[in-house]
Structure formats: C-alpha cells, structure tokens
Amino acid sequence: MHEDDSGVTKKRTLQLPSMSVPLSSHEMGEVELSCLAYAKMYLHASQFPRCSVNGLLLSSSAAGGAVCITDCVPLLHTHLSLAPITQLALTQVDVWCSQTQQRIVGYYQANACASDSSPTPCALKIAEKIFEQCNNAVLLMIDGEKMFPGCRVPPIVMYERKDARWALKDKHTIMLRQWEETCSIVNQLFSSGDQALLVDFDSHLDDITKDWTNQKLNAKIMELVSPANGNV
Amino acid sequence: MSSISELYDVTWEEMRDKLRKWREENFRNSEQIVDVGEELINEHASKLGDDIWIIYEQVMIAALDCSRDDLAWSCLQELKRQFPDSHRVKRLAGMRLEALERYEDANKLYDSILQDDPTNTAARKRKISILRAQGKSSEAIRELNEYLEQFVGDQEAWHELSELYINEHDYAKAAFCLEELMMTNPHNHLYCEQYGEVKYTQGGLENLELARKYFAQALKLNNRNMRALFGLYMSASHVAASPKVSAKVKKDNVKYAAWAASQISRAYQMAGRGKKENKCSVKAVEEMLESMQITMS
Numbered sequence: 001m002h003e004d005d006s007g008v009t010k011k012r013t014l015q016l017p018s019m020s021v022p023l024s025s026h027e028m029g030e031v032e033l034s035c036l037a038y039a040k041m042y043l044h045a046s047q048f049p050r051c052s053v054n055g056l057l058l059s060s061s062a063a064g065g066a067v068c069i070t071d072c073v074p075l076l077h078t079h080l081s082l083a084p085i086t087q088l089a090l091t092q093v094d095v096w097c098s099q100t101q102q103r104i105v106g107y108y109q110a111n112a113c114a115s116d117s118s119p120t121p122c123a124l125k126i127a128e129k130i131f132e133q134c135n136n137a138v139l140l141m142i143d144g145e146k147m148f149p150g151c152r153v154p155p156i157v158m159y160e161r162k163d164a165r166w167a168l169k170d171k172h173t174i175m176l177r178q179w180e181e182t183c184s185i186v187n188q189l190f191s192s193g194d195q196a197l198l199v200d201f202d203s204h205l206d207d208i209t210k211d212w213t214n215q216k217l218n219a220k221i222m223e224l225v226s227p228a229n230g231n232v
Numbered sequence: 233m234s235s236i237s238e239l240y241d242v243t244w245e246e247m248r249d250k251l252r253k254w255r256e257e258n259f260r261n262s263e264q265i266v267d268v269g270e271e272l273i274n275e276h277a278s279k280l281g282d283d284i285w286i287i288y289e290q291v292m293i294a295a296l297d298c299s300r301d302d303l304a305w306s307c308l309q310e311l312k313r314q315f316p317d318s319h320r321v322k323r324l325a326g327m328r329l330e331a332l333e334r335y336e337d338a339n340k341l342y343d344s345i346l347q348d349d350p351t352n353t354a355a356r357k358r359k360i361s362i363l364r365a366q367g368k369s370s371e372a373i374r375e376l377n378e379y380l381e382q383f384v385g386d387q388e389a390w391h392e393l394s395e396l397y398i399n400e401h402d403y404a405k406a407a408f409c410l411e412e413l414m415m416t417n418p419h420n421h422l423y424c425e426q427y428g429e430v431k432y433t434q435g436g437l438e439n440l441e442l443a444r445k446y447f448a449q450a451l452k453l454n455n456r457n458m459r460a461l462f463g464l465y466m467s468a469s470h471v472a473a474s475p476k477v478s479a480k481v482k483k484d485n486v487k488y489a490a491w492a493a494s495q496i497s498r499a500y501q502m503a504g505r506g507k508k509e510n511k512c513s514v515k516a517v518e519e520m521l522e523s524m525q526i527t528m529s
Binding site: 079081082083084085087088091092093095096099113115116121122205206208209 | 399426428430432499515517519520
C-alpha cells in the first residue's frame with residue numbers, strides 16, 4: 001500500500017511494476033477480493049491442513065461490472081465429493097444470502113495435497129452450478145505451496161468461465177485491496193488465537209450451536225481492518 | 233512464556249494422564265500433545281518411569297505433524313538409544329523422513345523392515361501412505377486392496393480405502409468398503425450415515441430409498457447425528473417427489489420427511505435458545521424446510 005502526494009492511499013493490485021495491461025475486452029472482468037473473504041479462506045485452509053477444504057464466495061454488491069468478493073462461507077473439510085451435505089450447504093447459504101442481500105459469486109477449494117492446486121472434478125462441478133446463476137462466477141484454488149510465513153505472493157489461482165471451459169484468469173485482473181494490511185491482519189488473528197473461532201459448515205453439523213456465518217469472527221476481522229480506508 | 237502447568241494449573245500427573253487419554257482415544261491434537269508432552273519430557277522425565285518411552289513416541293509423531301523436527305529428532309534419538317534394533321523405532325525414523333518429504337529414503341527403510349519381517353503391517357501401511365502423499369491414488373488403491381486380501385480384518389485399512397474411493401468418485405467401491413465396516417461394526421452410526429451419503433450421491437430411486445434406510449438406521453444408533461437427520465429429510469423428500477413411486481410409497485416418504493423436518497426444527501430451536509449468533513443459521517434452516525415443503529406437495 002502506498003500513498004501519493006495527496007495523502008490518499010492507493011489500493012495495490014497484483015500487477016508487476018514494469019507492466020501495465022490495459023483492461024480491454026469485457027470478458028477480462030475484474031475481480032476484487034476483500035480482506036474479510038481472503039482472511040477466512042486462509043484460516044479455513046490452515047485449520048484443516050490434512051484435508052481438502054472448500055467454500056463459497058459471496059458478494060454484497062450489485063451484479064454487473066467488476067466482481068467484488070466481499071465475504072466467504074467455509075463449507076466442508078470432509079467428503080467434498082459426496083452430494084447430500086454439499087446440496088444442503090448450498091441451499092442454506094442460498095437462503096441466508098437472500099436474507100442478507102448477498103449473492104453467491106464463486107467457489108474456493110484448497111486441496112489436501114499442497115503441491116497440486118489444480119481444480120478437481122468436484123470443484124468444477126460446483127463452480128459450474130454457480131455459473132448457471134452468476135455469469136461472471138469465479139473458481140478460486142488456494143495454492144498450498146505458497147502458504148508459508150513471509151510469502152510475498154497471494155496463494156491464489158483464479159479461474160473464470162471462457163469458451164465453455166474454466167480458464168486461468170489473468171493475474172492483472174485480480175485485485176487484493178491493501179494486500180500487506182491483509183497479511184498483517186491474518187498474522188494477528190493467528191497470534192491472538194482468534195483463528196480458532198472459524199466455523200465451517202461441517203463443524204456446524206458436528207455441533208449446531210456453532211455459527212457457520214461466523215458473525216463473531218467477522219466482527220473481530222473488521223475491527224482489525226483499518227477504519228481510515230473505508231470498507232474492505 | 234509461562235509453562236502449561238502454570239497456565240492451566242495442572243500437575244505433572246494430570247499432564248501425563250491427559251497424554252494417555254489422547255493416546256488411547258487416538259486423538260490427533262498434535263499442537264496440544266507437543267505443548268504438554270514437551271514440558272513433561274523436559275521437566276519431569278525422571279518421574280515418568282517406563283511410561284517415558286511411549287510418551288517419546290507419541291510426542292515425536294505429534295512433533296512431525298507440527299513441523300517441529302528439532303523435537304522429533306531428540307525424541308527419536310532417545311528411542312534409538314533405548315531400543316537399538318527395534319522395528320517400531322525404525323518405522324518412526326521412516327515417518328520422520330516422510331515428514332521431510334524424503335520419500336525414497338523412507339521407502340528404503342520400510343523395505344528393510346519388510347525384508348526382516350514380511351508381516352509387518354505398520355511398514356506396509358506407511359508405504360501406502362507415501363503413495364497417497366505423492367498423489368498416486370490409483371497405486372495407493374491397488375496396494376491397499378492387496379493388503380486387505382491378506383489382512384481382511386483391518387478396519388483402519390477398510391476405512392482408508394473407502395476414503396480413497398470417495399475421492400476418486402468410485403462410489404460403488406466405496407459402498408463396498410463401508411458395507412464391510414458396517415458388518416463388523418454394526419453399532420457405529422457414522423458408517424451407516426456415510427453409507428447413506430454414498431448411496432444418495434450415486435442417485436436413482438433405488439439408491440435414494442436405500443440411503444433413507446441407512447440414514448434412519450444411523451439415527452436409531454445415535455439420534456443426535458445431524459447429518460443423518462438432514463440426509464433422511466432430503467432422501468425421503470426426493471423419493472416422495474419422484475413420479476415413479478406408488479401413492480403409498482409417496483405417502484410414507486412424505487411422513488418420514490415431515491418427521492425429520494420436525495426433528496430438525498426442534499434441534500435448531502434448542503440450539504438457538506439464548507444465543508444471538510445462532511439466529512442466522514436457525515432462520516436459514518427454517519426457510520429451507522419451508523421452501524422444500526412447498527415443492528413437495
């Protein structure tokens with residue numbers, strides 16, 4: 001994050017300093033990933049290092065234009081490819097979204113085998129379902145190999161629907177606002193032990209008094225997000 | 233940084249007993265085991281008597297899980313010193329090599345154990361785990377099948393195989409493994425429920441009815457299994473909604489679904505009592521049940 005002379009902080013993009021790619025065709029849609037969504041995905045993958053985990057990406061902004069991923073719901077860490085619980089979770093998240101003016105705009109997954117971050121058939125299937133309702137849906141794979149402290153690159157690989165298949169998205173169209181701040185917030189969550197607050201849908205089914213919408217954790221994260229920069 | 237005993241106000245005996253409990257129940261809470269075990273070893277080794285060896289083993293494995301190679305190495309050294317020719321210790325050395333991703337070296341170690349003792353199941357299972365870690369699912373499946381031909385009673389292996397098949401979307405074979413497990417563990421509600429999930433995933437009217445029966449069985453064994461409850465609700469609803477069923481079957485399944493829905497409702501009402509943060513999940517379930525009822529009638 002850097003400030004220009006006017007004292008306004010600029011958001012950092014994943015752009016390499018020497019290149020500037022013009023946002024040409026409308027197919028190359030921009031995707032913005034909020035600190036809240038990123039933090040919870042990261043925490044989810046960290047909470048179950050030996051399992052594949054997945055979840056849904058949500059947006060509270062209106063359809064059209066750039067896709068702003070403002071939140072996520074961590075879903076499963078067991079039996080990702082079995083139907084009943086996945087269907088149940090999708091239905092419940094759908095209902096919750098309509099109650100809270102959010103939309104499901106994507107899907108994320110982290111594979112148990114950290115060295116392989118390619119989308120599994122299960123990931124493609126669910127992403128396809130989401131695409132039926134949202135035509136600029138994204139499929140996000142978490143790259144386990146980049147999840148070490150001090151890694152300067154976001155451990156994320158994004159896919160979008162192009163020509164009837166899921167294609168790798170141009171890194172330059174993916175924006176993580178305030179990347180360094182996001183990293184520091186994630187670190188703070190780990191050092192305060194708050195990362196243990198994260199509840200996914202699987203854990204909720206083990207104990208239904210646990211809240212899969214993660215209200216408590218959301219509040220903690222938003223507290224840490226610097227208020228001066230407005231909404232993340 | 234204060235010690236565990238200070239932080240939680242526990243004695244070394246309580247720490248030792250906790251470790252035993254975790255060992256006996258096969259918990260994989262590795263960070264806790266490392267915290268408690270490391271302190272026990274460092275501060276109270278002399279008091280532990282012969283227990284110390286099994287604690288070294290337990291802490292070593294937990295240390296590998298937490299990338300604490302320093303701790304794993306020192307535990308291993310103590311064990312090697314005490315049991316110089318032990319296969320059990322050799323296997324631990326192999327696990328350390330696995331943790332360091334030195335799979336070839338680990339395999340050599342396990343092969344040398346097997347040369348000495350071809351019936352050593354632990355070494356064979358570690359070799360299969362290596363295949364899994366390397367992403368070689370089909371080879372892992374093949375080896376595990378061969379293993380099970382010889383050691384047909386190994387529950388852990390059957391369950392591992394069912395997981396591998398589920399990952400590979402081979403639901404028929406996963407169902408077979410779960411059938412083996414249910415036969416030998418008829419009181420285990422988790423196997424029934426997993427079997428129901430596999431059948432549901434396979435789809436089709438017959439499988440949905442089977443799924444419903446197994447979800448019901450899981451609930452008989454444990455009426456708090458929420459996955460089984462939801463599974464029963466969903467499978468009964470789908471059967472009732474199918475155009476291929478007779479009026480009687482439809483009526484029966486509507487009844488089952490309604491029962492499940494009321495149980496779900498009740499469970500969520502109880503869970504939501506007094507807890508503000510649960511209101512979201514309670515509301516979501518209520519609406520879902522309502523909307524599904526509308527499509528069924």
